[in-house]
Amino acid sequence: MQALDGIRVLDLSQFLAGPGVSAYLADHGADVIKIEPPGAGDAVRNQSAEPFFRGNSLEFVTQNRNKRSITLDIRQPEGQQVLNTLVARADVLVHNLREAAAVRLGAGYEQLAAVNPRLVVAVVSAYGDKGPYAGKGGYDRILQGMAGVMGRRLADGEPVTAGVFAADSATAMLMAFGVMTALWAREKTGRGQKVEAALLHTWLALQGAQVARAENGPRPADERSPRTPGVFKCGDGAYINIVALNNRQLSNLARLVDMEQATAGDALKDPVDAVRVRGEVYAAVGQALLAGTSTEWLARLLDADVPAGPILDRSQLFDAPQIRENAMQVTLDHAVLGPVTVTDTPLRLSETPGAIRSLGPRLGEHTDEVLREYGYTAERIAGLRERKLL
Numbered sequence: 001m002q003a004l005d006g007i008r009v010l011d012l013s014q015f016l017a018g019p020g021v022s023a024y025l026a027d028h029g030a031d032v033i034k035i036e037p038p039g040a041g042d043a044v045r046n047q048s049a050e051p052f053f054r055g056n057s058l059e060f061v062t063q064n065r066n067k068r069s070i071t072l073d074i075r076q077p078e079g080q081q082v083l084n085t086l087v088a089r090a091d092v093l094v095h096n097l098r099e100a101a102a103v104r105l106g107a108g109y110e111q112l113a114a115v116n117p118r119l120v121v122a123v124v125s126a127y128g129d130k131g132p133y134a135g136k137g138g139y140d141r142i143l144q145g146m147a148g149v150m151g152r153r154l155a156d157g158e159p160v161t162a163g164v165f166a167a168d169s170a171t172a173m174l175m176a177f178g179v180m181t182a183l184w185a186r187e188k189t190g191r192g193q194k195v196e197a198a199l200l201h202t203w204l205a206l207q208g209a210q211v212a213r214a215e216n217g218p219r220p221a222d223e224r225s226p227r228t229p230g231v232f233k234c235g236d237g238a239y240i241n242i243v244a245l246n247n248r249q250l251s252n253l254a255r256l257v258d259m260e261q262a263t264a265g266d267a268l269k270d271p272v273d274a275v276r277v278r279g280e281v282y283a284a285v286g287q288a289l290l291a292g293t294s295t296e297w298l299a300r301l302l303d304a305d306v307p308a309g310p311i312l313d314r315s316q317l318f319d320a321p322q323i324r325e326n327a328m329q330v331t332l333d334h335a336v337l338g339p340v341t342v343t344d345t346p347l348r349l350s351e352t353p354g355a356i357r358s359l360g361p362r363l364g365e366h367t368d369e370v371l372r373e374y375g376y377t378a379e380r381i382a383g384l385r386e387r388k389l390l
Helices: 017-027 058-063 077-087 099-104 109-115 140-146 166-189 199-211 247-256 271-291 294-303 314-319 321-325 367-373 378-386
Strands: 008-011 031-036 067-071 092-095 120-125 194-198 231-233 239-242 308-310 329-334 338-343
Touching: 008 017, 008 077, 017 031, 017 058, 017 067, 017 092, 017 120, 017 166, 031 077, 058 338, 067 367, 077 109, 092 166, 109 120, 120 166, 140 166, 140 199, 166 194, 166 199, 194 199, 231 271, 239 271, 239 294, 247 271, 247 294, 294 308, 314 321, 367 378
Parallel strands: 008 031, 008 092, 031 067, 092 120, 120 194
Antiparallel strands: 231 239, 239 308, 329 338
16 A cells, blocks of 8 residues: 555646656655657657667656656647546646646646646746746756856856756655645645645745845855865865764864864854864864775764765765665666666655656557546547547
8 A cells, every 4th residue: 555545646747847746646656647748748758869768768767757658639629628538537737837838728727627626736837927937938957047056156257056956856846745735635625726836936945044134144155166165085085075063063073183172162152263163173174084085084973973974976876885775776677778776765654655666658658548447448549549639
């Protein structure tokens, strides 16, 4: 048994954030039907330039795990009728269409709610539904710039990206929570509702207090040519992270490099003084770590209760003991790609665990199967296909 057994989700979304929403629901048992345009399918299927991946990019097979794929042309009225047949028995519909396009395709919230008042409609957008950018297309990198994430700059003033498309992933997680909140509300009201999340809003939320402003406080510091504090190179050439955030940890770190006197007495009582002392201790740490290997220093730091960890390349992740022993990777066979190792679903439930059971399906792989479940005969399905609706 899985927590979301019996929940049916229709996924009209493409690219990363929208499909990620239904992927998390599918991990925990929801029956997710991915509805794709005939012929091309989700645009991210062909994101890779490698011919071997055509139609099966790693972005697609990971973000569309545990789903069934059908093709359906909802640009045509008859295709919208088929969509309404599916909507009538669904619990959730996910899309990242612009509002005008959604209405034109019969997927506006009011249109869907008229077919099924219990439906939860999850809408992912780039900018939200108001303001000068509302209704415009946008990707994670653009939102990083608008949200202040790229305020960090190189010495020549060029903005620096976050390095990962965090808002795509975090919006998917946030929206999955929003869907579950709306389903719980439906248990009490009997009605579904529209749930909205925007990548721009997610990037703002991810930064937390960094984007808060006290009107009487100092202006933000210049982040030009930033050097990340706490990143150290060891004698073996490997880099590690050290974050001595509170005074106890800083004192423990100082002791390791024979700087106990710097943190003694009231040296850390004033926050401004503590920042200065941390800089002095970190400078000494930088020199000391060059005299030993990363393995040796990490052992000493962790034994002293100083938070620290290795800085790994992505190619090293699945061999790292901490990740491997927590079973955060799973290898599954794909019909085209063969064995593929991916990150396992991160949420752990003790009684109804989630699982990644399959990678993203082939385009239209389950069209006939799904339509038969809704009472379509083989002849009727063949007719839809002849009219190029599937």
